[in-house]
Amino acid sequence: MKRLFAALVMALSATASQAEEVTTYTLDNGMEVVVIEDNRAPVVVHMLWYKVGSADEPVGASGVAHFLEHLLFKATDVLESGEFSATVAANGGRDNAFTSYDYTAYFQRVAADRLELMMQMESNRMNNLRITAEDVETERQVVLEERNQRTENNPNALAREQFRAALFQNHRYGVPIIGWRHEMEELDLQDALGFYDLYYSPNNAILVVAGDVEPQEVLALAKQYYGVIPAEEQLPVRERPQEPPQRAERRITYVDARVSQPYLVRMYLAPERDPGAQREAAALVYLAELLGGSPFTSALGQALQFDTQTAIYTNASYNGQALDDGVFSFSIAPADGVSLSEAEAAMDEVVNAFLEAEIDPARMESIRTQLRASEIYALDDVQGLAQRYGAALSQSLTVADVQAWPDILQSVTAEDIKAVAAKVLNRDQSVTGWVVANQEEAR
């Protein structure tokens, strides 16, 4: 769907040593530029990332970052409402945008010789939006229908919203990207413009251009179109409320008649990838794989889906792509006749046994190989590479961090994994959620 809204835009990207060809610059006004060359096809992806997302929103205006993203497709001083996308389409391209907790990004995919036109239009809407009260009324209905489609009509999404709200006691990561409905209903022109005027500026943006381009030409165009936009002097330092020490586990049962398969989720606060400090995050990638990556070979899959028929689905995942905190989580769907409490006890037993046993070196080697290979496969997807850099840079990582990540992943040891597991798998920093159709299933 157009204007997708991405909670997890990038799954854990993996590794590579052969690496893409990347060139970087910083314009005089503070805008960062990243160029990734890939000459296999005469296509370019032009992405503009703003270092602002839903977690930067003012209190009471949840959803404004995503709402503004929609409004950026309306009129500017030189473009009519809808003309941006129509022009991209008339040039045989596709455009879209997405919002997450830490960033808002706009992109077009076009023939490489149309790059200048994209820059011209994208730079124009950085400062010259002319939205009207009528635009706001109609588009607010659209985002409310988007919330209906993604969340209100989906018991799993509603449950997840409850769990995240409980996991984050102080951080805005606990507020949904699309916004709480009652606050979305009140969003107005001033909310949108206030956010726009403050955050949409070159010193808060990253340009990523990937594809069949020559870096020096991209730089010249970037200077011409983006370099002339003055930096925002009032841009605030990006400091958001942080989590206090968490001292007690939280448990939630979400009941919704539309649930067909009861399941449970356990989420833990976890370290994220930080500049110059990505080792714990890398170890957590392995921990998730070892505990609940493949159902055939992971600890949870083997124990609960093969050795016993306790579960029909098991998973462990880790998202460390965040400016502030990451999340490590388990999900288990019990087999027919197995209660949630039995499934949860079985899950904890597997995790505890894992913590006490030696890590199988063969499994370590297999994961290492897969991570190395995924880096080769990633080279086939130039837009994916562009996203990798855009997301990382908008979450405070550097190009050097992005390029070091594959080697850091390769260097993870069993000791690293044990140490990070002991630290992260702490119930005091967790939410356990049960999702059921009725109270009788909550046992």
Next chain:
Amino acid sequence: MLRILFAFCLTIVATTAQAELDIKQVTSPGGINAWVVEEPAIPFVALEIRIQGGGTLDLPGKRGATNLMAALLEEGSGDMTAQEFQTTLEDLAASFTFRAFDDSMQISARFLTENKEEVIALLRQALVAPRFDQDALDRVRAQVISGINSDAKSPNAIASSTFYAKAFGEHPYGSSIDGTIDSVTALTRDDMFEAHRNALVLDRLYVSVVGDTTAETVGAMLDDLLGDLPTEGPPLPDDVAFGLDGGITVVDFETPQSVAFFGQEGLERDDEDFFAAFVLNHILGAGGFESRLMTEVREKRGLTYGIGTSLVPKYHAEMILGSVASSNETIAEAIAVTRSEWERMARDGVTAQELEVAKTYLTGEYPLRFDGNADIASIMAGMQMIGLTPDYVVDRNSFVEAVTLEDVNRVAAELLQPDGLHFVVVGQPEGLESTQ
């Protein structure tokens, strides 16, 4: 010996982008045809196989057998259990996909060049010597049944399954490829072997290979991989008429937003008016923000997050399908606007400017699709399955360009049936009732 029948360097010339795609057509010593694109830049290969038949081959009373069989191909073969098979696959850092669709099976593989021999041997084992162990069957069956239960509570799944049941009745198109709880519960190992024997056959199989390989080596690889499959399978079912009249069917379901799945009879992929209909559909409902339905239902009225339509020429029936979701209070208006746009399009057609803009987009966008080895492999397998030749890649844009305003507007009047459009609405829509 390998015969390279012909190879040509195809230059797709669009408004702006020119993509070069050197498709080599090869036939293996054993007689298996394939399209190959050599792309040595990245050391991996994407292999795509499609086999016509798919879920339409389910035997009477065995609905869901082909789907379950496909899901079990990764669950043990040769002398390997499911876990042994997957451990080997993971150690090779390769990935396989086995899926059944209504009209076909899809088998995809992605592997590093350095592991080619081992991966092909492993894939061969999965395709020609699956075990269908009882424990694997029971485990995957439980997953499929969980999915069937979920669909029974998903507004989108309820809407589409109601629509297809009404349109196609007892024909396989009239029911989910997953089967029912009863039919899936009753499936046995023997059913799996029979479904496998019927669905994986050489004379309905299409192959493409893209990546770090050479056309010279593909033939021998394919003979190793597929040569032991049976040549022929059972006949495909007959074509079926689209049996749904215009109207509205409301399915009561307690949820805040109603989901509408709608459609009417369509036209065949090889119909001489197909490209006119393709351009027409783009302007009506497939063109993102620029489509008339998106403009009227979303941009002007804020009634939905998205509305879209598509031409769906299946193997045995043809449809134009669409979907839209809107709050229970506003879905009636969204449907009224959709129907009135259908009428306006049938009556007045499109403007010369709309046609020009649509052609520019469609011809410009086409070459952008050929990016990435797996994408190219998938497109090429799909092309073969509908009987196209490699030069279609070059000619396709000229087919779009050749569509005239008269064509589009004649086809709009002939094809679009505002009164034949049927909406299945799942939710608690205000001001809407079933018409029959």
